[in-house]
Amino acid sequence: MRIRPRAWLFPLLAAATTLTVVLVAVPEDGGSRGSRTVAAPAPAPAPAGKAEPDARDVVLAVHGGAGTALVRDETSPEKEKAYRDGLKKALRAGKKALDRGATSVEAVEAAVNVLEDDPLFNAGKGAVFTADAGHELDASIMRGSDLKAGAVAGVKHVRNPITAARLVMEKSKHVMLAGQGADDFAVDQGLKPVTQDHYWTQRRWDQLMDAKGKKPSSDRDEAKGTVGAVAIDAKADMAAATSTGGMTNKMAGRVGDSPVIGAGTYAKNGTVAASATGDGEIFIRGAATATISNLMEFGGKDVAQASYEVLVKRLPKLGGSGGVIALDAKGVFDAPHSSEGMLHGYLTKDGKLVTKIFKEESPPNQ
Structure with a gap:
């Protein structure tokens, strides 16, 4: 089967979304292995202006994008819960993989899949619009044990681009596939294609209209929404993954740092697993994640x-x-950022989950 670009219609009305708030935290897997969730940061974030790690004994971390951050006094309990739950669900998916003895690659893919399916974030469902009102998604994944990597850029019909990126790494002799060729490869590998309206959300449409000056936006776009994950498994093998819808109102064909190995994603056993989020062109020019390594x-x-x-x-x-979220071979974790804030969370080897979504939980390291 070949997927070819075709016309598609935007919904005339956004679907009303109902958020169910659950006030009682339920441990995963029926409470197996004593897992628990923690909303408050522990330990405290690295003080601004200092290069200090955020946490130790970390086995998995995720991010949901860097941006202007959530402001506690302006954030409803429902919205706070939605963002924290999104990050926790991703961490739990990665933890479940690690608990069954899966590799770090499988763990980061599982975590990113969850974030790609969450419309709060700019990856998969909820991806931002290009200037011509379409969606073009990018993703990459890297294995630290042998520096194998895979990436897709500008895909238009892949539900979970990070899974397509892993297939490029494992089922082809290439590192990156782009555009129609990447979409076709995903179908050839058994991924069920989606139409462009799969990615559509009212929030992202409003942001496009705001960017084009056609209507005022009521959304502060607290985070750019690019997602990523880093992990270390029982064999001390490391992996990193990043997925994004790019920039609102970007030119058709624009590719940022997320699918570029050494810019948005990098993993090397013995040094670091890193996933970046921010101004993609700058991360490419600065070879950000490879430079950290x-x-x-x-x-x-x-x-x-x-x-x-x-x-x-x-x-x-x-x-x-x-x-960036950066994890070293000993489980030392840091999440420095020059942006006002960055949504992220991490899992320690004893099962503790930590999420950080407010500015005071994760102040900029300036």
Whole structure:
């Protein structure tokens, strides 16, 4: 089967979405292995201006994009719960994979799949619109044990681009496939295609109209919404994955850093697994995630020092901002960002889940 571009219609009315708020936290898998969730950050975020790790003994971390952050006084309990639940669900999916002995690659794919299916984030369902009112999605995944990697760019009919990226890594001799060829490859590998309206949400349509100056937006676009995950498995193998819908009102054909190995995604055993989010062109020019690894391997810096050097000192000089989740081979985790905020969370080896969505939980490292 071949998927060819075809006309499609935007819904005339947005579907009303009802959020069910559950106030009682239920441990995953019936409470197996004593897993618990924690809303408040622990330990406290690294102080602004210092290169200090956010946490230790981390086995999995995810992010939901860097941007202007959520403001506690302006965020309803329902909205807070929705964002935290989205991050927790992704972490639990990755944890479930690790608990059954899966590889770090399987864990990051599982975590990112959840975020791609969550319309709150800019990846998969809920992806932003291009300037011509379409959707073009990018993703990449990398395995630290042998530096194998796979990526797709500009796909229009793939429900979960990170899964297509993994297939490129494992089922082809290439690293990146783009456009129609990437869509066709995904179908050839057994992925069921979706039409463009699968990605559509009223929120993203309103943001496009706002970007084009056609209507005022009531949404502050608190986070850009690019998603990613990093993990280390029982064999100490590392992996990283990143997925995005790109930038609102971007030119058709624009590709950012998310599918570019060494820019938006990088993993190398012994140094770091990193996934980035922010101004993609700047992350490409600064080779952001590969530079973090190189500073650790050849510069003698630890994960916090290296990621701080890149995200806070180097990239802003190129004219952009953003953040990164970075995990080293010993489970030391850091999430520095020069943007006002970054939605992210992590899982420690003893089963503790931590999510950070408000500015005070994750202040910029400036």
